[in-house]
Amino acid sequence: MSERSRTTWQDVRADVLDRIRSRDWKPGDLIPTEVELAAEFGCARATVNRALRAVAEDGLLDRRRKIGTRVARHPVRRATMRIPILRHEIEARGGAYAHRLLQRENRLPPAAVRGRMALLPTARALRLRALHLADDEPYAFEDRWVNVDAVPTIAAADLTQLSANEWLVAQAPFTSGDLTFGALRPGAATAAHLGTTKDHALFSIERLTWNDATAITLVRLTFHPGYELRMTL
Amino acid sequence: MSERSRTTWQDVRADVLDRIRSRDWKPGDLIPTEVELAAEFGCARATVNRALRAVAEDGLLDRRRKIGTRVARHPVRRATMRIPILRHEIEARGGAYAHRLLQRENRLPPAAVRGRMALLPTARALRLRALHLADDEPYAFEDRWVNVDAVPTIAAADLTQLSANEWLVAQAPFTSGDLTFGALRPGAATAAHLGTTKDHALFSIERLTWNDATAITLVRLTFHPGYELRMTL
DNA sequence: CGCAGTCATATGTCTGCACATAATGCTGCG
């Protein structure tokens, strides 16, 4: 009874993915045009377009006007990872989050920081150090610089209650950010804060956020030993 | 002079992003419906839909049928990173890539590997160790297990020329993958291969790829000291 | 032969319309 529903763009996408994975269409191959595929699938070109665009966004197809669509030669898979607020990451695992503000001062940043944040030589910045805790255990050590010219209202903010990260996310919009992951051996002070020793290899994330061409904040998080960051392809 | 071109979905997206960043629409706010926005922008609803969908994919909006569209309360920015083939990463910097296959054997994997790859207790796997070099300097050490039942043709492959990674990317399709980033101190053997000592903290990536419910390969890359992984928000 | 201008083509996108789907909240029956 009742015939099939119409072909959806997901149907088309599934079929396209199958053909790529089965190597029916091989890397580098030019695939049929949208018009041809629309005829084959019995649907509108817009539907095929929607499907091919989705697959192309996943990096499995390369599309160029006039040229056509070809299977990506090097399927550069793009992993999308969520950058959670630490509190949420901890609470999502059922842990109790807390944070301690260890230091807060307004000073001239060192040249390296000034350079990366593209600050004027005379500009002062807010330096913050804090410790994030999960169930009262050290979770990550935070070392942050904030461009007070870009976010003047932070001067009056109470960062002992709400973490600087959460305050900034809520109050200071940003348009882009650079992330750097690395491994390091902690200095004596950092090791002490994290309740570990200089012998451990620690995972660290550095994040620099921008509002157009203005740096907002540069922060380095150094995690407790054994921390791993997971994501999915 | 000539009049303006029509409003594109990018125009709408830009305007929407502005309103979010300017806090004209605040986190948690319900924004106007597609029909209302279409009237305001003087374009078709489909155009507004395209724009809002794009913004929602970036995680700045939450959309639910019947409920409407609201500004995400916690703008969980999603970073998309490309997972390059090591050879491309090195060559993109103008380095000369090389790799050396250090070990290749067919054996029963240890229980930990068997468990993560969901292999049968009796299943053998191909164990590979290799070193990736940039300009003749050690770049990363690779420790890999391949499910030979899923990729039987690898038995006949010459992995001394093409790296196992490139061979697999080209020959064995996969549908999903798990990535884990971490920091570790190398064992003596790994340190020796990388030309470093056990004193350094090294960045490592572990990747497990699946073709539906079948594990293809589990690989751990341990990078040279000082290696950093960069991505953009 | 070299190069500029033109044409053809595949994707990109807008429009206006229709119907599908999810989820809220009202309505009316028992």
Next chain:
DNA sequence: CGCAGCATTATGTGCAGACATATGACTGCG
């Protein structure tokens, strides 16, 4: 009063047609 079911509403998606844009290929001038 409680709850099943229906009406309402906002987004999700399909379709056909049109025009926009990028770019390879062709053509013809000098």
